[in-house]
Amino acid sequence: MTGTDFLRNARGNDVGDTNYDKLPFYMKFSLNKGEDKDVIFLTEEGEHVGIPQHSVKVGKYFKDVTCMSALEAPCPLCQIAESNPAVKRAAGVRVYTVLDMTPRKDKEGKPVLDKETGKPIMYSRRFLILKPRAAAKLDSKLARLREKKKLTGSLVGAKFTIARSTDEMAPRSGDDFDFVDMADLSQFPADDVEELDYGRYFEPSAAALKILCANLNAPTQEAVSPFGGEGTEGVEGTEAQIDFD
Numbered sequence: 001m002t003g004t005d006f007l008r009n010a011r012g013n014d015v016g017d018t019n020y021d022k023l024p025f026y027m028k029f030s031l032n033k034g035e036d037k038d039v040i041f042l043t044e045e046g047e048h049v050g051i052p053q054h055s056v057k058v059g060k061y062f063k064d065v066t067c068m069s070a071l072e073a074p075c076p077l078c079q080i081a082e083s084n085p086a087v088k089r090a091a092g093v094r095v096y097t098v099l100d101m102t103p104r105k106d107k108e109g110k111p112v113l114d115k116e117t118g119k120p121i122m123y124s125r126r127f128l129i130l131k132p133r134a135a136a137k138l139d140s141k142l143a144r145l146r147e148k149k150k151l152t153g154s155l156v157g158a159k160f161t162i163a164r165s166t167d168e169m170a171p172r173s174g175d176d177f178d179f180v181d182m183a184d185l186s187q188f189p190a191d192d193v194e195e196l197d198y199g200r201y202f203e204p205s206a207a208a209l210k211i212l213c214a215n216l217n218a219p220t221q222e223a224v225s226p227f228g229g230e231g232t233e234g235v236e237g238t239e240a241q242i243d244f245d
């Protein structure tokens with residue numbers, strides 16, 4: 001079965017439900033160029049989740065989605081990635097849960113308030129997603145900290161400053177890890193220091209792929225969709241729908 005057949009099957013008869021807003025939204029740790037932030041790890045060393053992940057351009061932004069190869073299933077995005085630059089080839093990533101200790105701000109820089117308490121949100125749980133190079137840097141940092149006995153116990157509770165350089169190639173997750181100290185997690189409400197639900201957001205999902213394929217940017221104006229239908233005109237930075245039928 002080819003990736004195309006797989007997607008046709010995954011789509012079934014339910015072609016209407018391709019609303020992009022139906023994709024699960026999660027908060028990902030990210031940095032601007034030259035920025036650094038403090039995080040506290042909530043995932044134990046070596047117990048991160050490892051998955052193959054595609055980045056898919058929808059409108060102006062990239063959305064990450066787990067590659068179906070994680071289930072040893074054919075993956076339509078792997079096929080599309082061969083010809084459409086809106087879909088990046090799958091890369092193995094690591095996922096950790098961290099407490100991002102930077103108070104949340106909205107786009108205008110104003111504090112985001114907790115809906116229940118009305119107080120500013122001082123920290124937030126996020127997924128820290130590391131591509132292979134950043135993961136290797138974290139590993140070598142941890143090895144050095146352990147060798148020097150600066151980090152002796154669990155990674156859970158370890159506070160790090162993560163920085164992103166101004167280098168063009170530096171990942172949004174940051175790739176420079178500086179150990180600060182061990183935080184006292186008992187100071188936080190228990191629910192705030194639990195790991196996030198990985199399954200909900202990272203399990204390979206035919207439904208999520210269906211939504212992404214229906215919303216991804218078309219490769220070029222003349223391009224024909226890999227599903228047999230005509231691709232609609234794609235303009236960089238705008239939403240272009242591929243018509244499957």
Ligand SMILES: [Zn+2]
Pocket residue numbers: 054066067068069075076077078079090
């Ligand atoms: Zn794939």
